[in-house]
Amino acid sequence: MNIKSANLVYFTGTGGTARVADVFERSFMKKSIAVQRTELKGTVAPVGYGDLLVLLFPVYAFNAPKPIAEWLKKIQPAQGHPVVVISVSGGGEISPNTACRMSTIRHLEKKGYDVVFEKMMVMPSNFLIGFDESLSAMILHATPVIVDKVVAEIMEGKRHRTEPYGIDRIASKLGYLERLGGSFFGRQLKISDKCVDCGWCEELCPRDNIKIIDGKHIFGKDCVICLRCIYGCPQRAITPGFGKFMVLPTGFDLKKVENRMDHLTVYPRISQATSQSSLRGVRDYLIESNCFEL
Numbered sequence: 001m002n003i004k005s006a007n008l009v010y011f012t013g014t015g016g017t018a019r020v021a022d023v024f025e026r027s028f029m030k031k032s033i034a035v036q037r038t039e040l041k042g043t044v045a046p047v048g049y050g051d052l053l054v055l056l057f058p059v060y061a062f063n064a065p066k067p068i069a070e071w072l073k074k075i076q077p078a079q080g081h082p083v084v085v086i087s088v089s090g091g092g093e094i095s096p097n098t099a100c101r102m103s104t105i106r107h108l109e110k111k112g113y114d115v116v117f118e119k120m121m122v123m124p125s126n127f128l129i130g131f132d133e134s135l136s137a138m139i140l141h142a143t144p145v146i147v148d149k150v151v152a153e154i155m156e157g158k159r160h161r162t163e164p165y166g167i168d169r170i171a172s173k174l175g176y177l178e179r180l181g182g183s184f185f186g187r188q189l190k191i192s193d194k195c196v197d198c199g200w201c202e203e204l205c206p207r208d209n210i211k212i213i214d215g216k217h218i219f220g221k222d223c224v225i226c227l228r229c230i231y232g233c234p235q236r237a238i239t240p241g242f243g244k245f246m247v248l249p250t251g252f253d254l255k256k257v258e259n260r261m262d263h264l265t266v267y268p269r270i271s272q273a274t275s276q277s278s279l280r281g282v283r284d285y286l287i288e289s290n291c292f293e294l
Contacts, residue, residue, distance in 0.1 A: 001082065001116075001157050005034040005050030010057060011067040012039065013206065013226025015254040016123030017058045017088045023144050024054060024086075027151040040067045041206040052082050052154070053113070058226075059089040059100045062168070063175025066182065066224050067207070072107040079112040084154060086118070090125025092281020099164035099172035117160045119150055122285045126227060126252040128245070135273045137261040139282065142289035178225060186223025188241030189230075195237040201229040227252070269293045 006028050012018040018039070025035045038047045057064045064087070085101050085108070097120070105115045121143060124136040131139070153160065164172070186209060195217075202210045207222040210229060229238050231252045240247055267273070270292050274283035286292055 001052070001155060003033055003051045003155060005036070006052040006054055007036040007038060007047060007050045008054045008056065009038045009047070009071070010040065010055070011065055011206065013058055013065075013224075013228050014126050014231050014252055016090075016126070017056050019123060019140075019254065020086065020088050020121045020143065020147070021056055023147045024056070024151070027144070027147050030148075031151065031155060039206075040071050042208045049078070049081060052084065054084045054086065055104065055108075056086040056088065057104070059087050059097055060224065060226075061175045061178035062096050062171040063100055063173075063178070064104045065226070066179045068104060069107075069179075072104065072111075075111060077111045080114050081112070082116045083108055083113045084117040084119075084150075085115055086121055088121045088123055090123060090127060090129075090131070090282075091278070092122045092283075092285045093120040093162075094281035094284075095165050096168050096171035097281075098162065099168035101162075102164055102169065102172055103175065115161070117150070117154055117158075118162060119160065120281075120285075121146070122282055124252075124254065124257055126231065126248060128248075129278070130248045130250060130252065133257070133260055134264065134268055135279075135282070136257045137264050138267055138270075138273060138286055138292060140258060140261060142286050142291050145289045145291055146285070182223040182225050183221040185225050185240065185243055186219045186221070188243075189217075189219050189223075190239050190241045191217050192237045192239065194235040196235055198234060200232065200234055201238060204232060205229055267292055 008021045008024055010017050010021045028035050057068045085104055087100050089097055091097060101118050108115055122139050124131045124139055197215060199212060202212050209220045209222040211218040230247055270283055270286045271294055
């Protein structure tokens with residue numbers, strides 16, 4: 001493909017998808033491709049797509065999150081414009097997530113876009129079950145290698161489309177539960193007496209869903225359960241009133257994980273780091289990178 005410019009359009013909650021976008025940006029720039037980035041937060045004006053549109057999103061409830069669906073409704077038709085669709089999860093390309101890109105791709109194709117490549121990327125988990133330091137570091141080291149391979153294949157004109165499992169097609173339709181449950185989850189958030197009214201949550205909420213009025217936190221109906229406010233609050237003053245089981249008790253800070261990576265010089269074997277059956281998708285991802293011993 002003759003690509004001279006690309007636009008990375010993405011939604012990110014606690015930073016994993018933004019990190020993947022960072023890696024794609026560096027990989028494209030190494031090939032002298034101009035990169036524009038558009039983060040879907042607040043109100044997003046129409047953007048130019050360049051020669052290639054790369055759409056990235058975290059997997060929520062086996063599907064793309066609400067901001068992606070909203071944006072897709074607004075984009076203009078574009079006959080044959082090439083698009084790459086990248087999903088990001090802590091579990092990798094395993095059931096029930098194999099159909100997580102299906103709805104997004106269908107919407108793009110209905111508007112005339114040509115989805116030339118789709119791929120699941122992995123980031124450290126921030127939901128239900130956390131990863132230890134070694135596994136998180138392995139994933140972060142593997143991602144640039146895999147992205148470079150993806151970009152090389154795109155530049156060579158290779159197409160890559162996947163076939164979701166039948167049962168996962170049904171699971172992906174449950175994505176609307178995240179959109180319905182987000183409003184309830186957001187309205188049930190609690191502010192503890194640790195709060196110092198710094199305004200961090202109001203400023204950094206990607207949905208502009210938090211307002212502080214006369215010292216009182218007002219949560220709107222546009223929460224998508226991205227967990228950014230809970231994990232990011234400097235005082236750890238925000239807690240869920242519902243769904244506490246989803247939140248890691250130790251918190252989640254991708255920057256701290258990245259900083260600790262510098263001190264790791266020896267990594268376990270892939271088989272040791274991903275011995276749990278639930279980590280099969282992560283294991284496949286690490287094997288694909290060819291960075292570590294099996």
